[in-house]
Amino acid sequence: MRSMCSIWMGRYAGSLVMEGLGRPGGVSSAEDVVWYCDLRSYTEHGQVLSPEGMVALLNDYLACVGGAIEAHGGEIIRFLGDAVLATFRASQHQEGLTGACGAAVLAARDAMACVDGLNETRRERGLRPIRFDIALSVGELCYGALGTPARLDFTAVGLAVNLAGRIESLCEQLGEPVLVSNSFAQACQMRLRPLGAFNVKGFPEPQAVHGL
Numbered sequence: 001m002r003s004m005c006s007i008w009m010g011r012y013a014g015s016l017v018m019e020g021l022g023r024p025g026g027v028s029s030a031e032d033v034v035w036y037c038d039l040r041s042y043t044e045h046g047q048v049l050s051p052e053g054m055v056a057l058l059n060d061y062l063a064c065v066g067g068a069i070e071a072h073g074g075e076i077i078r079f080l081g082d083a084v085l086a087t088f089r090a091s092q093h094q095e096g097l098t099g100a101c102g103a104a105v106l107a108a109r110d111a112m113a114c115v116d117g118l119n120e121t122r123r124e125r126g127l128r129p130i131r132f133d134i135a136l137s138v139g140e141l142c143y144g145a146l147g148t149p150a151r152l153d154f155t156a157v158g159l160a161v162n163l164a165g166r167i168e169s170l171c172e173q174l175g176e177p178v179l180v181s182n183s184f185a186q187a188c189q190m191r192l193r194p195l196g197a198f199n200v201k202g203f204p205e206p207q208a209v210h211g212l
Contacts, residue, residue: 027144064114133171
């Protein structure tokens with residue numbers, strides 16, 4: 001049972017469910033790193049590929065992203081179509097939040113490299129390359145079950161999740177495949193490039209973003 005929970009929900013979510021948090025209102029809170037990535041031109045791919053071709057494309061892309069996340073200690077929280085929500089927990093690193101930030105950056109670089117390799121194969125087969133964007137943020141998260149008594153979904157919620165989703169939408173506009181929030185930049189000890197502050201939906205003040 002525990003192994004099935006891990007496969008369908010992830011190790012951390014599965015362990016919380018087994019401990020009794022798999023019900024509405026049961027939550028666990030922590031300040032962690034949020035990863036949000038999304039595939040570019042999803043609709044355009046869908047117009048030229050069969051449903052089977054789209055499933056194959058998504059699985060190839062998710063294998064690269066998911067493999068990189070898990071290799072660096074992160075955990076996928078949810079697949080949202082062609083988007084991925086994951087977290088890197090500070091408690092899993094000796095350096096705490098700084099270590100989680102470093103792991104997320106390494107995962108981002110590995111995911112990009114994996115997709116670059118995948119695109120070489122796609123070009124040889126006459127297929128369009130895959131492009132995707134990543135946003136990283138830091139904040140207080142609540143892990144828990146949402147839904148109805150008949151249908152529950154385990155997820156992570158918090159302003160950092162919302163902000164990561166908003167920042168990701170700036171990637172194409174700024175020509176940056178990876179963007180990070182100011183909260184991430186403050187927690188991370190790597191050198192980052194300030195790119196300015198931008199208005200994002202739902203946040204009253206402009207949000208500073210940085211590139212790797």
